[in-house]
Amino acid sequence: MIRALNETHDPQAKSWVTSANTDSTPFPIQNLPFGVYHNNGDHPRIGVAIGDCVLDLHRTTDAKLLESLPIVTQAACRSRYLNDLMSLSKGHWSQLRESLFKLLHESTPPGQKSILEGLLAPQTEIEMHVPCRIGDYTDFYAGICHASRVGSLFRPQNPLMPNYKWIPIAYHGRSSSIVISGTSIRRPSGQAKSPESDVPSFGPIRSLDYELELGFYVGSGNELGKPIPIERAEANIFGVCLLNDWSARDIHVWEYQPLGPFLAKNFATTVSPWIVTLDALAPFRCAAFVRSNGDPKPLPYLYSATDQAMGGVEISLEVALSTQEMRDTGIEPYTICRGSSRDLYWTMSQFVAHHTSNGCNLRAGDLLGSGTISGNSSHSSGSLLEMTRQGASAIQLPNGQLRGYLESDDEIVIRGWCRREGHVALGFGECRGRIDG
């Protein structure tokens, strides 16, 4: 189930794209994440990030450099969206990755290399797009520290619901309002009721927040009525991105009972543009969340020994905030949170197995959010809600400004990295959004 290590993970491997060989690049030849971009007047197309460049997969296919691959893979590489590629299998994805690794490796024959050089563009010159048609977006709630801390704010007697350690709790999100990193986020208006008031009112919301999450893109999926067993669940995940699930806390408190979040969430969700594949993440796998002694063992449909041993993935995450004043005065963005994917109580395989356990069908390109990732300390709070206790204890920025929630022109940037001794570090790039108004 877990992808095996092979030559594409070789820490000694270098690319002829020299920017891919620096320590600081998120995109060494061991990464090769997929995205969709356009350059000047070209149509949007699939690309793969390498160092500070992107390789045009449409033209690479047209140049017959991928002709050893199945026709379906070549056709998928010419698509405007990643869905066609996602709908193939783990085997197809791995083959493509291996081919791209060879093409971008320093040992590539000079003839091929000179063709490929013409198919590269600097990442600074391209515009990224949401990489696939996202049919359905599901947001889980697997960050146990987040669930506990938020629960204690809203339900002091009962912070963690009795179902939490049995079910990977989730709700359906909105796919229409998923936007790509860099899109500005308009402050929503909404209906809210303050505790002091007898009646609600409508207006621009006050408690605008970010949520630090990972996103998992579904690959091949399943037919309606055919659950995916946990042993085969991970083969259905194409890759991982960073995700900011923007939240309007004042709307949430007033609307969420009894059917859960709706307008508090669906005004915008930002995704990072590059999808890091599970093949690339193979060296960074780890055990599932280690449950406390009193915690129940997952029910059989959520349990596999392999998943318990290796179903986690270790990703270091950080969230930086900058205000207009900070940017105007040359002050660096301030890191307000350092988190880790290891704080997720459920694995991606458990997400897939649970989601399909009732026969619900997942389709290629569907997005599964992890839920907000927080650790135990206030420096690892994946949202301002937790960090500032509902805005009550504002945080102080390096220039002395205070923030309870986000204000106009504030910018949030999420970054993610995988680092492990003996392996080349790889990154996810950025998930960036600035509040407009």
Added chain:
Amino acid sequence: MIRALNETHDPQAKSWVTSANTDSTPFPIQNLPFGVYHNNGDHPRIGVAIGDCVLDLHRTTDAKLLESLPIVTQAACRSRYLNDLMSLSKGHWSQLRESLFKLLHESTPPGQKSILEGLLAPQTEIEMHVPCRIGDYTDFYAGICHASRVGSLFRPQNPLMPNYKWIPIAYHGRSSSIVISGTSIRRPSGQAKSPESDVPSFGPIRSLDYELELGFYVGSGNELGKPIPIERAEANIFGVCLLNDWSARDIHVWEYQPLGPFLAKNFATTVSPWIVTLDALAPFRCAAFVRSNGDPKPLPYLYSATDQAMGGVEISLEVALSTQEMRDTGIEPYTICRGSSRDLYWTMSQFVAHHTSNGCNLRAGDLLGSGTISGNSSHSSGSLLEMTRQGASAIQLPNGQLRGYLESDDEIVIRGWCRREGHVALGFGECRGRIDG
């Protein structure tokens, strides 16, 4: 905002398709609902129902019978889905309706009529499809009797939440598992915890239920960040269908806190195939739900005088149940519920205005469910949950069988009709589903 009456609503109008002129047809010439179907080896295409036939809009366009219409309308009529047509405007939809009315009217010139006769197929020979790509599916909760009665089962102290009369409560549903009428519904498995047990277990669910709803298809939609004011909301609704929001009650009780329904709902939602346009419904409009004296007036963003006066639509609904034994012994399906859309607390315009009030974008083809429609009596319970008080008081069928919840091979058929003095009655057809396993 409300569509005006015109010649297409003339109760004297007859079609040359004689089956459209009978009292019993849901599809007289005054209706003309749109759907997507295929016939034999043809590709799926858009059709309009007339009597017991369907007219092929692709071929009608090819035959140049719609050439007075804008090119965009003609192109949309050749599409495989209704999204292109939906994405045009109310003006385009009305123009197309008027053209189809003339073509199918008994006064159509014989030359045109003989061409059109070749473009008709009997509805018994075609197969219907989900009529559009449904990007996002939102399910409201506007049936106030349902919300009160269900609330009293789950939260006796607090049946109707304080927000209910202020907010059109809704949650995001799952679009991938929306199926067309006639698709069999597999009984889901799921995790549930009985009150007697300390721990949950996983297996086929026991309390499988239907929910009687209407579905509203979004037309043109809005850009992210640009709310649709209530005065312009209805112009964004393309039409209405019947909807059965199948529900697994035992999963629901265990999973729904704190983020709302998920696996209890997303295993299947059935829609009826024909979309009745708001033009066709113009003679059947009525006032919005009449609020009690103590109820709050809607906040300004949810209030318009026109919507209060005419924003409702009067649709009579019924739900029939048949069991395998009933069908084997020739016993007619038993009508277990008679309901009315007048029991919806919020109007479709309020749905659209609220949904977009935070800037959330609706796209052509998105589906808005009304929420379960129940009346005050047990004969108007839009779900078995209410009718049988969580299965405790089983209903007796004509052959003596008892039903607390749905059992294997049970079939639910929802039908809807608009009837008003001085107008030709029109129907929605059927929303049918049989439990498989």
